[in-house]
Amino acid sequence: MDDPSPAPGIRSLWALGPGLVVVALSVELVAVVVVAAGVLALPPGGGPVLLALGLAAMGVVHTELATGIERIRRRGSANSYFDLSSVWTFAAALLLPPGLAAAVVVVVYAHLWHRVWAPAGIPLYRHLYTTATVLLAARAAHDVVSWAGGLPADPARPDVVVAVGLAVSSYVVVNTVLIGAAIALTGPRVAPRDLLGRWDDNALEVATLCMGALAAVALASTPGLVVLVLPPILVLHRAVLVRQLEQDASTDAKTGLLNVTAWRAEALRAVRRAHRAGCGAGVLILDLDHFKVVNDTHGHLAGDDVLSAVAAELRAGVREHDLVGRFGGEEFVVLLPDLPRGGAGHVELWRVAERLRHRVARLDVGVATAGGVQTVTGLSVSVGGATVPTDGTTLDQVLRAADDSLYAAKGAGRNLVRIATDGHVPAPRRPTA
Template identity: 50%
Template structure:
C-alpha cells in the first residue's frame, strides 16, 4: 500500500487528478461493458476467425509502421528535446481508427492495447518512457476516441449491414473521423489547460496544425478500412504514406527549430523579419496599421563581463519571457541578436497612435525595471536586478510604407532613448547622433544572496 501512495500521479493538483482518474475510469467502464456485451451476444467460429484475422492484420501492419518509423521519430525527438533521445513513436491512432470501423468495440480495444504495449515496451525500451500515469491517460483517451468513432460510424451508417461497402461509406468515415478528433482533442486540451496557465484559446491556436495532421492520419485509417473489406493485403500500401507523415512532422519541427532562437525561445531575426513583412503586407492590403518596438537591454555587456555569459543568458531568458507575457497572441516577438529584441504589433481596428504605443512601451520598461533574475551558482543564488531597457517605436504606415522603413525609424527612436540617459522610451523619427561616453549611466545593481543550503 505504501508503494501505491508514492505513485507520481498523486502529486497532481486535486482538480487535475480528478479529471485524469475520471477519464481512466470511464475508459475502463466501457471496456467492461464491451466484454459483457460480447459474452451475452455470443459468437460463431466463423465470426471469431474473421475478427481474429482482421485484428492480426491491423496490429501486424501497425507494428511494422512503428519499427520502420522509429529512426525518424528518434531524430525528431532529438530536434524537439535538444539532443535528448526520447522517442515519440505512436502510430496507434491510425490503426485503432481502422479497427473502430471494422471490428467490434472489444476487438478494437485489443488493437489499441497491442499497439500501446508494442510502442511502449519495444520501440521505446532504449530511449526512455513517459511516466506511467501519463501513458495510462493517453491510452484511456484513445479507448474513448475509438468508442466515439465507432458510435458515430454506427449512427451515420443508418442501420446498413455493411455501411463501408455502400454509397454512404464516405459519410460513415467522415463522421467517425469527427467523433475521434473531437473526443481526443477535447480531452487532451482540457488536461493541458488544467495543468498549465494556457487558455483554451491558446491551445486551439497552437494545436491547429496538429489537428490537421491527426485528421490526415485518420483519413489514411479510413482508407485502410476500405482496403481491408475489398482486399486485405492492400493494407501494406498504407505503410509508406504513414512514414511520409512521420517525415512531414520532422520537417515541420525542423522548420520551427530553425525559426526559434535557442536561448530565448523567441523568433530569430530572419524568421521575425519574414513574418513581420507578411503582416505589414496584409495591413497594407487591408488598410489597417501596425507598430514596431525595438527593445535594447542597457549595459548588458557589463552583466556578461561581471558574472559570465551564463548569468547573461538567464537575464535574456527572463526578458524574453516578460515580452511574451506582455503582448497579445497575434503580436510577433523576436530576438534581433545580442541584447536587442523587436516586436510587431498589428492593429485590426483604428490606426495606431504614438500615445497608444507609448503605453505599451512604458509598461515593458517598468516591468523590466522590476525584474529580479535568480541565477544559480556554486556559491549560492545570484540575483540580478536594477535592469533597464531603452525602447524605440514607430508606426506603419505613418513612419514608412515598408517594414525596413518602419524599423529604421524605430531604430532612430531607440538611439534617442539611449541619448536621453537610457531606461527611456522614444517614439517616431529622430536625428541619428552618436552616443557620447559621458552619457553612460550607472550599471545595474547586482547583489549576492546566499542560498539557504549552500554547497559544502
C-alpha cells in the first residue's frame, strides 16, 4: 500500500513537513540496517543464489507483462495503491535467507520504478519509502516462518501451515502500520479508510500473499510449477483494473470528488433511506465566489489546483459517510444523511454550511505560475441549503430549494449561507471585509 498523492506541486519529501521527514528517514534507515545485517549473515557461498535470481526474474517478467495495466492503476490511484509484486517478494521471504530476499525486493522494486512508477510521474521519495516498508515486511514474514523451521518443509505439518498464515499476517501488519504512520502525518484529519486502506484493497493484498505462499511451496517441491502462478495473477490484474475504471468513471478528475452522475445516484439512495428511516437529510450547494478572477490572474492550471484544494477542504469538513460531489465549474454539492427533521435539521445544516464556509475562507493555496510559485488567498464560497422532507420530498425538489437559497446568498453579497425557510435558523451576520 502506498501513501496518498501529495499536494499539487510537491515533489520533494522536505516539503511535506518535519514529522513525515523524520518518520520516512527513520523507516528507511532501519530498512538499510536490517538489509545490511541480512547480507552479513549470509552463509558461505552466498546461499541459494540461483533461486533468488529465478524469483527476481519472475518478478521482472510479471512487471513487463502487466506494465500497461499497472501504469493506468498507478495514475488513477488517488489514495492507496496495492501492487501485486508481493507474490514474488513474499515467496522470497519464505524461501531465502534475509540478505537474498532483500536483494529480490530491491531488484523487483527498482524495475517497478523504471517501468511503472517513474513513467506515471510518482515522486522518488514515495517509491523509496514503499520499498523500505516492503523490505521490513518481508523480514518480519521470514522471521515468523523461521520459527517453524523454514521452507522447504513438510507442508502437512500443522506448525508450518500456521507459520505461513502468521507470516501473511505479519507482512500485512508491518506494511500497513508503516504506511499508515506516514499517511497520518500528511494532514490534520485523515479518514480511517485512508490509514488502513479499503476492505477490498486489503483483501487483494492478502490474496496476493496467499499466491506468493503457494508459489513458494511450488518452488520448494516442483520449481517448474511456479510458472502457473503467472496466468492467474495477470487475470487478477485485469479484474482489479476493471474495478478501478468503474471507480474512475464515477470520480471527477480534477477534484477526486464524485461527479454529478455518481453523486445523484448515491444521493437518490440516501433520500430513499431517509424516508424509510423516518429521518431527514440535507443538501448544500456551494459556489466558489469570483473564481474567474483566479483563472484570469493565475491561469487555468492554477485554477484547477484551487478547485482541488477547495474540494479537499469540503471533504475534510464533513463526516465520512456524507456525499461530496462536484456539479461542474466552480460549484460543489454536499448531501448530509441522518439529520433530524424540521427546524433542528435546518440548524444542523446551517452549522455545517458555516463550518465549510469558514474552512474555505481560511484556505491558502500554493500554485505554480509562469512567475514562480504564488499563493492564492481570499477565497470564499456562497452556500445554499435545504432539507428533506421540510423543503421537498424528492431530491430534485430539495436541489431546487437549495439552488434558490444559493442565489439568495449571492444576491445578498456572497460569502454567505442561506438555508431554505431561513426562519428556522439565526440569520448569520455578513462578514466584514
